[in-house]
Amino acid sequence: MESPGKQQIRTQETQARLLDAAETVFVRDGYENAQLDEIAATAGRSKGAVYNHFKSKEDLFLVLYEHRTRAYVERLFLSLQKCKSRQESFAAFRAFYVGLVGDRIWPILTLEFKLFALRRPESKERFRKAFEMAKATNYDSTHEQLFGQITPDKKSGNEMSALALGPVLSGLILESHFEPEKLSEEALQRILGRIFDALFPAPR
Amino acid sequence: MESPGKQQIRTQETQARLLDAAETVFVRDGYENAQLDEIAATAGRSKGAVYNHFKSKEDLFLVLYEHRTRAYVERLFLSLQKCKSRQESFAAFRAFYVGLVGDRIWPILTLEFKLFALRRPESKERFRKAFEMAKATNYDSTHEQLFGQITPDKKSGNEMSALALGPVLSGLILESHFEPEKLSEEALQRILGRIFDALFPAPR
Amino acid sequence: MESPGKQQIRTQETQARLLDAAETVFVRDGYENAQLDEIAATAGRSKGAVYNHFKSKEDLFLVLYEHRTRAYVERLFLSLQKCKSRQESFAAFRAFYVGLVGDRIWPILTLEFKLFALRRPESKERFRKAFEMAKATNYDSTHEQLFGQITPDKKSGNEMSALALGPVLSGLILESHFEPEKLSEEALQRILGRIFDALFPAPR
Amino acid sequence: MESPGKQQIRTQETQARLLDAAETVFVRDGYENAQLDEIAATAGRSKGAVYNHFKSKEDLFLVLYEHRTRAYVERLFLSLQKCKSRQESFAAFRAFYVGLVGDRIWPILTLEFKLFALRRPESKERFRKAFEMAKATNYDSTHEQLFGQITPDKKSGNEMSALALGPVLSGLILESHFEPEKLSEEALQRILGRIFDALFPAPR
DNA sequence: AATGAATGAGGATTCATTCAT
């Protein structure tokens, strides 16, 4: 009871360090090959510490995904909030998307997550909820901010397109690991831009 | 001279069965979770038989990838050979690509392979070679058949675009497993078509 | 500061138990047929515990050999330290050697080790180092204590003879397992004594 | 039925080749690590052939040991037969023994055999029988040829000494693999000679 | 909260042996 504040801080720091370490190791080695031992060591903690903060390896993985997903969505919302017009919003959206090529980690983590979830119906459920939750926060208003009020039909088309953005990005980033020259960051930006424009024909 | 024939046939059949079983199990469970036991059983063979045909689990995985890759490339070349004009060829190419959405297996297998290769530099080498070999077979003539003689600059752009096709497909197929309704086969075809057209603006 | 003590004690006890169990099982079954499972069980521990203390079966085997070798060499040095004269020392040396027939375990273990090392050049290296280290500790002074200052020529002869002692013992102990009556402990003592005297003609 | 002679020759040759190959591989790798596959390959035959000639790996091992043992005993008897006097016989016996250091294979094989037999009471039986048989052939007359008619007491002493010869040789040869310089063939001959003389004080 | 020793289920791999040819 001496310094609960410090304790809490320590606890939070451990959590954060573990999550960072987990991201590093999961992405580097893949979920199955990632060793809790190594995650703990990378975080400067011991194996046991992981279990004080997470129920299991799977739990750590899911919490990590939830964190990172939330962070990205929040970033997007933040950048959208600053926009004054629909055009501006739309441009910000596009820029945000194309800018994602700068991150070699997150898209791989996402692939890893999805392949993981694909094989575990139980986790798949939690996985989707996490994603929905993050997305849902401001979904409708965001959509309107970007596209205005449009027919349900068009809206569903937009949803479909939006759904495609992530996977396309992930696939390309993965490929770029094998063809770093032909798929340079610049090249990827151009490709992503073209694809974005194909999926979201600029509102008149 | 009857026996060698029978032996050979048996051997080939076993190989083929093992590869088919491997594809099923690897895609269903992922590389790490796939059990040799189950692959063997699925093939109607015993665990040991796998090791008469493949050096290791990894080897089986790589050989499987090589086989399937080669098969796809050959299918594409075959369909191109029938074409009489550049337009026809190009249309065939597009159709081939868009038609790939019908296969839920191969794109997932490819993702699995690439994430696998990403973590094993040695296999990465072999992996790329297999792909190159298959691609190389008729590459230049194919390119000319599709695009005619164009500036090296444009050619390199086409290469980049070609490189993007597979990853985009894989990413989308994976996502469709989570959103089977929003990303129906039909929807995927439309998206893929649009992306294809964005990457390869139709020649004139 | 109670816990680190308890932990350490537990750790040491486990190590010691595992080494004892390993000795029992390796000698009884031979290196290849010895099962880690059984060693662990004999030690009252689980299979996994072995791997917390030793890198591999091979490592366990080598560490065991190092331990036991060291212990024997130390015993010899200890008994030599008590001696007052060269004659006494020499007699103690002889007695020590002849007394080794009482141990049916150690000579067999040594054979097992050497045949093992013969087939693994890497271990052979470590194996020799362990032996050298143990031997080296007091080698020169011991030699002088036993034989006085003698010509290098004679010294090298003594070295050769010393080298022969162990193998001769091991060979005989092994044989005595097949001819327990003809090669009783008493008989072995007589034979060993005679051989010792032939190899080290008593210093006047 | 065309050429039974040729068939038989082929059969015998295969047997001999398999035994030679077995000796090579068993000595090089040890019984447990020796692979039937490799033995067969070394013999220029296939794995299956081994089973046409031997019941099992163990059987092959035992037959090999029996063969080699018999051969050595026969060689000794042969060289003794030529001797005219007891002195000559005795010298021949000594020379035969000391000469054994030239063979780096057989003593190791013997060790391997004995450690093997030690752990398999069933084989131990067969093992001893093989040895006895070989030895027995001419045992009593040989003994008399070497030592004349002596008291049963002395005879039993000689038996004991004779029993020691093999193990001593094996132990030393094994050690010489680790100390090839200090235990050169020449050095071994000197040591063996001294030990022989200590075990068999020259008759009068 | 943190540590790390211990657990033990799980799985890839090896290889003697069998058997159809």
Next chain:
DNA sequence: TATGAATGAATCCTCATTCAT
């Protein structure tokens, strides 16, 4: 007799998880 594909028992080792400290 010879071959070698197929079998499957056997075992080392890994690593997520637990728990006493």
